[in-house]
Amino acid sequence: MSGEVSASPASAGDEGPPSGVPGFRVWALPGLPEVRPGDDLAKLIASTEPGLVDGDVLLVTSKIVSKAEGRIVEAADREAAIDAETVRVVARRGPLRIVENRQGLIMAAAGVDASNTPSGTVLLLPEDSDASARAIRDGLRDALGVEVGVVVTDTFGRPWRTGLTDVAIGAAGVRVLDDLRGGTDAHGNPLSATVVATADELASAGDLVKGKAAGLPVAVVRGLPHVVQGTSGEDEGTRGMVRGARDDMFRLGTSEAVREAVTQRRTVRAFTDEPVDPDAVRRAVAAAVTAPAPHHTTPWRFVLLESAESRTRLLDAMRDAWVADLERDGKSEESIAKRVRRGDVLRGAPYLVVPCLVMDGSHTYGDERRDGAEREMFVVAAGAGVQNFLVALAGERLGSAWVSSTMFCREVVRDVLGLPEGWDPMGAVAVGHAAEEPKARPERDAGAFIEVR
Structure with a gap:
């Protein structure tokens, strides 16, 4: 906007800008x-x-x-009042907090003001x-x-x-x-x-x-x-x-960014048909391969199924293999149909990724115990890579679901996708834009998962 600004109190009758000149x-x-x-x-x-x-x-x-x-509320401790008005901490440096408050505003201290109000009280928005x-x-x-x-x-x-x-x-x-x-x-x-x-x-x-x-x-x-x-x-x-x-491209804060991305990552079960940006997936893969791994190895490979034809071909072959397994287990047609429907999350996604484990660079000891531990190290590294991948997808505002089904028919997956014998599919990741907000995650007390010695 352009125009005159009166920087002191004025009466309603004072003259405005010259006639025909934009102003206020x-x-x-x-x-x-x-x-x-x-x-x-x-x-x-x-x-x-x-x-x-x-x-x-x-x-x-x-x-x-x-x-x-x-x-105006009684608050001997202003920090407690800020906590009560805070929905999400965006960034923190020392005592200063930038937060999202109940009104959805991103601001310092949730807008809680301790100035121009009686001692022992604070003013809320x-x-x-x-x-x-x-x-x-x-x-x-x-x-x-x-x-x-x-x-x-x-x-x-x-x-x-x-x-x-x-x-x-x-x-x-x-x-x-x-x-x-x-x-x-x-x-x-x-x-x-x-x-x-x-x-x-x-x-x-x-x-x-x-x-x-x-x-x-x-x-x-x-x-x-x-x-x-x-x-x-x-x-x-x-x-x-x-x-x-x-x-919001800048939703995550500073030191809280990684923690926030991890906690905001959710399993998405239903996707829209909005296309997925292949470059966003590649950026997520770049984050995945920074995970720790044994012996300075790179035990991850990511197969990107970007065409509908490749996704359908893989999922049809996996379904047929699964049905055959269930029939051998003596499951009824109704039970088989119900179980197969659980795989619809992969079929409904516009993009699939198959993360694979490779054992290149692993050590062989000729000892069953030590060789088993060696593979476990690589499996843990693969899981760390997939976790990085899922968190990075969340940072790209993409939903995901990590489904273990490819692990039950690795030969089928390798055959359909033409993968080397040494590549072990470690599930499949459905990627896309969430069709709806995921349900709230139940609160978990971190202390219940901690033992201190």
Whole structure:
């Protein structure tokens, strides 16, 4: 946005930009009293005689919204309050934590604020900032008869940039995003990725005049009526400004990245038909082959089944071998059909990978015990490679399921895929985009798996 910015309180009658020149004005709203729990913010703002007109945008600091809504809690330990508001730790350095909070916002300390609040208490963010913005907007309409937009703001740090800025965490009656995709620029070039965060731009403009310590928690923007939405239709709020996990390229933090990737890796049983990027799979293989292995060997091979024909041919041959085994075991047709259906996870995936173990570089001792231990070392290394592979796929935002079925018919797999005799298939990995969110994993107490001597 371009235009004039008034950096001091101004009256509603002051002149705006010259006629015909794009621009807007922003000023802090003076005269607002100290906000206390239970206060009606719309009435407090109206009592200052703000001179609001249709099309204005009101920028309200979240702190006074939280105070009015009674989001002040007793907390001798601020860290405990942060824990209670945290959904996920993104990064940690010393006492500083960057977290995802209950509203889906990624910010320091979950937005828990210990400043400008009585000793022994902390201030939490509004529980639903969009609803708070709607209440203020509706209250101003009732009190003053004006149609304005409202943005609730809070202060954020930003990755790779020094300094803080205000952003929108709640909005009502404001077009929060301006999607320019599908249009063209001044040179006729297509715009394919341009979505402007209008609400954030408004929030930062307001912070220029509100300041952090000036005691001016509300600002007004005038001259941008096109960003204000009417009362008809659904109010979008700021929900669409929070990037979903699936599209977030930077979801993982710093030292927590590996741990988060490991814990977020889940077995996916149903996939969409969205194609898998072969380069993403190859990057995952590159991560897999960094696993530890005995004697400086490389005991992993990954067979990538990228064509539907190769997948179908392998799975049909495996099914036939499995059915023959079950018939020899005396299983009924119903039991066989039920068991075979369990293999549908592989058939429903748009991409299959068959990890194989090779014993190249292994030692032979001529002793059954030592030779058995030697193979076990290689099997453990193969498992480590597959685990790396699965975690790397999760980092690529690909779902996976490691199924052991190829281990029961290795000769069939080697024959169908034309693999060397020394390659031992170690299951098959179904790869694709999850059709639905996996079910929550049951909590596991790490202590139950630990013995200390």
